[in-house]
Amino acid sequence: MRTAEIKRRFLAHFEANGHTVVPSAPLPAIEDPNLLFINAGMVQFVPYFLGQVTPPYLRATSVQKCIRTPDIDEVGKTTRHGTFFQMNGNFSFGDYFKEKAIELAWELVTKPQSDGGFGLDESVLYASIYHEDDEAAELWKRVAKLPDDRIVRLGKKDNYWSMGIPGPCGPCSEILIDRGPEFGADRDWEAGDRYMEFWNLVFMQNLRGEGIGKEDYEILGELPKKNIDTGMGMERVAYLLQGVNNMYEIDEVRPLIDKASELTGRRYGVSSGRTAASAHPDDVRFRVVADHVRTALMLIGDGVVPSNEGRGYVLRRIMRRAIRAMRLLGYEDRAMPELLPVARDCMSPSYPELANDFERISSYAYGEEDAFRSTLRQGTVILDTAVRQVKESGSDTLPGNRAFELHDTYGFPIDLTLEMAGEQGLKVDESGFRQLMAEQRRRAKADAQSRKTGHADKSAYRGFLDGSGPTDWVAYETLRTDSSVVGILHEGNSVPVATKDQVVEVVLDKTPFYAESGGQHADAGSITTAGGHGEVIDVQRPVKGLVVHQVRVTEGEIAVGDSANAAVDPEWRLGARQAHSGTHVVHAALREVLGPSALQSGSFNRPGYLRLDFSWRTKMSDETRSEVEEVANRAVRRDLPVAVKYMPLAKAREIGALALFGETYDESVRVVEIGGEWSRELCGGTHVEHAAQIGPVVITSEASVGSGQRRVEAVTGIEAYQYLARERDLVSQLADELGTQRSELPEKISQLIQRAKEAERELAAMRAQAVRDQAANQAASATLINGVRVATVPAPEGTAGGDVRKLALEIRGHLPADAPGVAAVVATAGGKASLVVAVNKNGVANGLSAQGLVKAALSGRGGGNAEVAQGGGVPAEQASALLTSIAAQIGDA
Known part of the structure; x- marks a missing residue:
């Protein structure tokens, strides 16, 4: 049974049982500040479960596209998990509860395929329950006729659900299938793939308090309305119904592996019989390619584009891992034009819009691959430089911070750094790299945790919504309404009155103001009461159904309960x-x-x-x-x-x-x-x-x-x-200044630019000649120190940075070639001093290093090589001391 047919049957089953079919939300989690991507089927229904919004239906069903990214680096190492997956779900908002949820699930799972079900063999199906949920145990016995030995009781960690923050929670019940002894030991619920859970029924009946993790929190009591949230893993059911062993072999994924195998000439399936820990590297790479190319297709299809931050960075990283995996499989050409159409053909039976929008999707994917191929070339140069510096220092290990810089700044994968460093005889400080990566993840996790108050912060708004109902929003019909003030917030707190010069949030029962949305800025205007007047400076919808006006009180007072005239500025x-x-x-x-x-x-x-x-x-x-x-x-x-x-x-x-x-x-x-x-x-x-x-x-x-x-x-x-x-006035002014007609302005300006360029070239030639003339004199007056000809020169005031370097090189060129020679030039500009040192070949052969001299003079700052180096950033008053330092270093050598 193809995956698209599984989707169709699932939705049809629940629609026939009174559920509204709700389309999948886009993968970017726009509405939830805590998430980059939708990671579970219930995410788009969270406002209903939290009571923020009244659901428009009591029963719903969906097939939700999901992305989970915490362990991208682990993808492919096992066959159980992927980045993109689909979650089939059915939801009840205060309607049916445990018994009906179990009935509906069991019916679809066991009903013959000829009757529209999935036709799984009842004799190999099990149910797990929360160990204290005797009600669920009795229901499984009565509804599904399961004996006690096929009802598994598990603890809070495994079978009790919450969102990880205070809010709704409840016991779970899972449907499991026994895949046979070849997948693990009998009755081993904790390890192996034998007893595989493929459908989780969440009985959302309690309210949880503060706490950490999956077990350390208090159950505060029961919810006033009990809800159902279920999730059936599409990919897991697909491989059960398609007679294959894992998600990488189903109809939406395996063709990508086959195409990658065809392109690379490598065989997939080398790991057959191995444990996940000993999976063959090629098999891991094939799975990375299949998972990540499919994920990239779905992300770009939902509007995510590659970038260096947020969702775009995740997409970029996923794509680069896929491209890198193809390279490690021996394929050096552009891979995306070969693989992405295969992913499209796999997914479009379920998501036809991917085929219709493929031109746009592919343009991003192919462009990103081209950019990464360029990055690989650039990163290779940077890595080669780092390797040379490590070898020059006498070490055999590339520091972890350099590997992290290559990864984080240039997008250079760590495995590529390991491979290329190894080819040049170096190790990589992997532990240092991993530590920096862990620190970065900790910072990101702490930031995400700090934002987990997003839902709680809206309690005041929900209070207005519950107390006065949704705002009567008439922005399309009129620019003025007679309204009532139903609430005022000042600095997040509800207050009865707002006084002059305060900036507050005002809630009206009726408003003509357009609230910022869809890219359109909010309306401006005023709110006037018998006792005061306020300027409307922003309008938002903090929760669905409620319009809130940010108001600066300019006269008198505005109080809750006041009658108000709300007026949009018509010109605005x-x-x-x-x-x-x-x-x-x-x-x-x-x-x-x-x-x-x-x-x-x-x-x-x-x-x-x-x-x-x-x-x-x-x-x-x-x-x-x-x-x-x-x-x-x-x-x-x-x-x-x-x-x-x-x-x-x-x-x-x-x-x-x-x-x-x-x-x-x-x-x-x-x-x-x-x-x-x-x-x-x-x-x-x-x-x-x-x-x-x-x-x-x-x-x-x-x-x-x-x-x-x-x-x-x-x-x-x-x-x-x-x-x-x-623009017209500017053109007129230019024409008057240049004494020409408007139509002749382009030609006149072009002539002036040409003259300026010629003058710049002449000036540059004059400066170069001055540098050469000065260099010869400075070289002639060089001092002999410890057998080295040393010219220490303060550059003329106003000498540009490039000219300072030229002067040092010119002086070096005039020093005798048959003896060691050093030219040091100091310039000052903007209150800072800079230093350039050039050493001739004889000097380098005798152990002198321009880079060493500069770093010693500047306390470790500066860069370059043995022949020429430069640095700066010290106060201008230290200019002469820099030259003295160069001479002293040579004298002490």
Whole structure:
């Protein structure tokens, strides 16, 4: 049974039993400050379990895409775990509980495949329960007819669930399958792969207190509403139903291993019969390739792009490990163009959007591989330098900090450092490297732990929501409302009144203000009561359903219970509408000119200004940029109609409405069209009624903001006119200053630039001649110290850094070649002194080192080699002392 069919049957089973099918949330965990990626099926339902939001349904089911990254370095060493996986789940929010959850799971697992089930043999199925949960034991006996010896009681560590912080928790019950004696000992629940858990039923019935780990916390009592959260591992069920031994052999993964084997000429399966600890290196590498290429496909598909931080860094690291594994398997060519299409063909039966969006996905993947191949070349040079320095110092070990620098700064994998250092006869201080890596992980973990108060911090907002209900939000209909003040927060605390000059958060029962979202800045305006007046400076939605206004009280007092007039600044809203509609127009223009893969990946707009990030690898030419600008303005001139429609998410996707990667959408969505299908996007922002109301659109800049990401900035409406007026005035000023016509400005400026370049060349030639003339005189006056000709020279005031080096080299060149010679030049600039030392070949042969002389003079600072070195950063007053030090060192030699 193919994995896509397992997904279909799972969702169909629960939909037939009254569950709402909820699409998988995107992999980036946008809504949860504690997570980079969704790592469990229940994550998107957390607000429902915590009581932050009232669920729109009592029963739900989903197949959630998940990523777990804590042990990326361990992937491939066993066949049990991978980075990307899918979690099938069913959820009850205060509806059914233990008995129904067990019934539904057992029915699907054991029902014959001909009837739409999975058809697993009941005789090899077991249930584990929390050792104190007698109720669950009785239910398994009654519902599934399991005897006592097939119901396993486990402790809190294994069978009691919580989120790791105070909140909902409860006992678990797992469905296990006995895979036979070849997978381990009889009745051995703790080790081996024999009794494999593939479905975990969480009975969320209690509230946990503070504590650490999986066992050290107190159970505070029962929840007012009991919930169900289950998770069935898709990959585990797939290999059970496909008759293979592990997740790397299922239909969504094994073709990648086969392709890698074909490309490399190596055979997979060398580890057959070995333990995980003794897995053959090639088998580990094949599994790394398969897991990481599939994971990269899914991450890029959900809008993550390679970068040096956050989610982008995880993606970059995953891709580089896959590319590196192919290299270790002997494949030196570009691997992603061969492997990624295989991953697409494996995953698109379950996720058709991957095939539709493959052009964009592959452009990022292939570009990242090209960049990493360049990094490998650069890192090799850096490693070679480090190896040479280690050998020069007489050591046989590359320090751990150098290996960590190569890994952390340059993305150079540690195993590559180990291999290449070994080839040159060096060891690597792995323990030092691992210690630095552990410190980095500890810092990251501590940072994540410090952010685990994200849900608790919203309790005050939830209190307003529970007490007064959701805000009546009418920003689309009006700019002014008569409202009531239902709550005020000052510095996080609820207060009854806000006084003049305080900045507070005000909650109204009804508001016309647009809260910042979807890239659109919040509205500005005012809130006025009988006793006071406040300026609205920000508007946010801290919890779903509640709009909160940040207000600076400018007159009198604003108190809870006051009647209030809430008024949006109409000019602000007009400018915001122009900018947001302008963003859609520019996006459509980019896609028309560059092609459909130029998809928006982020945006920001405020009155008169827009910024749009989009997928594209190269800089736009001036001609292309002008063409995009022209297409946008032609759409404005045609006064294309703007329409807003509400429809089911599935319908919006069917008609081609564009969605922003990483965003989560409700089942009913708002679609904004400009010119019908020319621009059709999911959007909650405010917009103009007709395109002509946008006014002129002027692109002011276009630049890179990361690998495969470009950014355009533009102005619209009156701001665009003002921008063009400033440009006009600047051109007029330049024409007047240069005494020429505007049309002749480019030629005139080009002539001036050419003259300036010629003058610079002449000046450089004069400086070079002055250096040569001065060098000959300085070399002639060199002092003989301990058999060495030494010229110590203070450079003329104002000598540039490059000229200081040239002067030292010129002086060295004028020293007699048949005797040791040293030229030392000191320059001062900006209150600091710098030193350059050059030693001739005879001097180097006699044991002199420019680098050693500089480091000794500068207390260890400076760099270079035996022939020429430089350093600085000391106070200018020490300039003469530096020269004295050079002479003294040679005298003492």
